[in-house]
Amino acid sequence: MSGITTDADVIVVGAGNAGFAAALAAAERGRRVLLLEKAPPGAAGGNSYYTAGATRIAHNGLADLLPMLEPDSRILETVVPPYPAQEYFDDITQLSGGRNDPERTAVLVNESHPTLAWLHSLGMRYELLYDRQCYPQPGGGYLFWGGLHLGNVGGGVGMIEDYTRIALALGVEIRYEQHVSGLIMHDDAVAGVTVGTGSERRHLYAESVVLAAGGFHANPEWLVENFGAGWERATVRGTPYSTGDMIAAALAVGAARDGDWSTAHAVQLDAYYPENASNRRLTNRLARLSYPMGIVVNREGNRFLDEGADFRNYTYSRYGKEVLRQPGGIAFQLYDATTRPTLRPDQYDMPGISVTTADTLEALALSIGIDPAALRHTVDEFNASITGAALFDPTIKDGRRAAVDPPKSNWAVPLETGPFYAYPVSCGITFTYGGVKSDAAARVLDEHGEAIAGLFVTGEMLGGIYWGGYPGGAGLALGAVFGRLAGTLA
Structure with a gap:
């Protein structure tokens, strides 16, 4: 950029x-990096x-992960099944x-x-997800499941x-x-960015x-x-600062749209x-993700x-919108004394959690505003159909099925032992799938498939990989992988 002094x-x-x-990939190469964040420090x-x-991440089992993990005495009695690249794909x-x-x-x-090995070499710290992705075994030890392990x-x-x-x-x-x-x-x-609007607008210049x-x-x-009417009722689960400004800016300079809009x-x-919106103290603890252990009913x-269609890692990102479609955008996760101990403690033992408890199903229904006869019919039909x-x-898709409509394909356990628990849930939106198009090196492409010089994209702005659903943990992987690629080339 001859004639332009870069910031x-x-x-x-x-x-x-x-x-x-x-930023780390570019700085590691000796580049002068300026990282601009919309939020103030306390909300960044x-x-x-x-x-x-x-x-x-794809890996060949526990031995493949050990070099990245912080010390933990439980590792000696832990089994982590391999998660091959082909299975991930x-x-x-x-x-x-x-x-x-x-x-x-x-x-x-x-x-x-x-x-992730590169990030660890720079000082990022990783651990196995004992509280979320494994179950203690009856004979001792820990078995991980679902492909998401660290x-x-x-x-x-x-x-x-x-x-x-x-x-x-x-x-x-x-x-x-x-x-x-x-x-x-x-x-x-692309030669830089505009910061602010109107009389407060200023320009910052860079090579990339x-x-x-x-x-x-x-x-x-x-x-x-x-997405259609009703989505304005979705609760923003994460940052309130992602409003699509830079997607609009990229489209304005000729970037092509891509992905599931x-x-x-x-x-x-x-x-x-x-x-429950953008809560920085409780963050992920406000999600309710143990629903495969019980049933979910509407008002x-x-x-x-x-x-029980699949492990929660493969269904949780799709089920919020199903709740949004229900009357009032509300549903209730139901468990009994048998299934309650299987719930994630980080989420279901959260301080101040919304929960109703009753000794009988009918009393529970009255407390949450559901017709007791209707709930009793649903539960009895469910219980009787389990095969x-x-x-x-x-730890596996066990095939314990409830042959009702809709079915529960795995982990069907009768709700019959009090006390009974009801957790009210609504739709919490995390991120959108639609974004701008890139090539395999994170370079932004225009409508003709040509790279826009000096412009790269990563993270949730990058469209084209996730459509309608995704395996849990792959969002952070995408951001890190294509962020590293972008910073290596920028």
């Missing part, structure tokens, strides 16, 4: 997992801050209905393990703390409260810009426009907790989804 070699927009990975970290920190493809871009999916899968020490909060510490040590300049509103073009290449500012989950107008990652969230006392495996086993 940095690389500008990264968005200080979450994806943006930090890009993007959606990454609100996660449990779980990251899905197939999981994404199956959950996306085959619409995912195969080339970029292969990059995500194949680079997932090397990318995460950041301290969850999303610890992740952002580690990233910030490492970035500052590598010389990355982080500026908060920077509302980037547009991209600057010079000689058909990496977009990592998230999707549009906190923009109710865009949600209704793209018809739905979003949305989970079941505590419906009645008074501060009419009817079931409406297959709680399949004799033993309940949450």
Whole structure:
């Protein structure tokens, strides 16, 4: 960019997992990196801050993960099944209905393990997810399940703390409260960003810009426009600062749209907790993700989804929208004395949790505003229809099926032993799938498939890999993998 004085070699927009990975990769190469974050310091970290920190990577079993893990005495009695790259690829493809871009999916899968090993070498800390992804075995020890096995020490909060510490040590300049509103073009290449609007607008110049500012989950107008009426009622589970500004900025300079613009990652969230939106103290603890262990009913006392269709890692991001479709956008997860001990303690033992308990099913129904006869009919029909495996086993798809409509395909256990528990849930939107198009090296592409010089994308802004659903933990993997690629080239 002859004639232009740059403020940095690389500008990264968005200080979450994806943006930090890009910033670290560029800084490691000796580039001058300026990381711009829309939120103030006390609200920074993007959606990454609100996660449990779980990251899905391909691996060959526990021995393959050990070099990245913090010491833990439980490791000696732990079994972690391998999660091969082909299985990872197939999981994404199956959950996306085959619409995912195969080339970029292969990059995500194949680079997932090397990318986390690289981050660990820089100082990121990882541990096995004992509280969320394994079950103690009757004979002793721990067995992991579901392909999602490790995460950041301290969850999303610890992740952002580690990233910030490492970035500052590598010389990355982080500026908060920077509302980037547009991209600057010079000689058909991106030459920087516009910060602010109107009389407050100023320009920052760089050789490359990496977009990592998230999707549009906190923009109710865009949600209704793209997903339909009712989505304005979805509770923003993560950062309130992802409003699609940088997607709009990229489209304005010719970037092509890509990915699934018809739905979003949305989970079941505590419906009645008074501060269930963007709660930085409780973060992921407000989600209610043990539904495969019980049944979910609407206000009419009817079931409406297959709680046991697959491990929760493969269904949880799709079931929030199913709750949104129910009367009042509310549903209730039901458990009894037998199933209650199987629930995730980090979420279901949360302080101030919304829960109703009763000794009988009829008393429970009255307490939550459901016709007792209707709920009794649903539960009796469910209980009577259970067939399949004799033993309940949450570590595998055990085939204990309830042959009702809709069925429960696995982990069907009769609700018959008091006390009974009802957890009210609503739809908590996490992130959107639709974004801008890139190639396999994270370069933003225009409508003709040509790379826009100087512009890269990663994280939730990158469309084309996840459609309709995704395997849990793959979102953080995508941000880190394509962030590293972007920072390596920028």
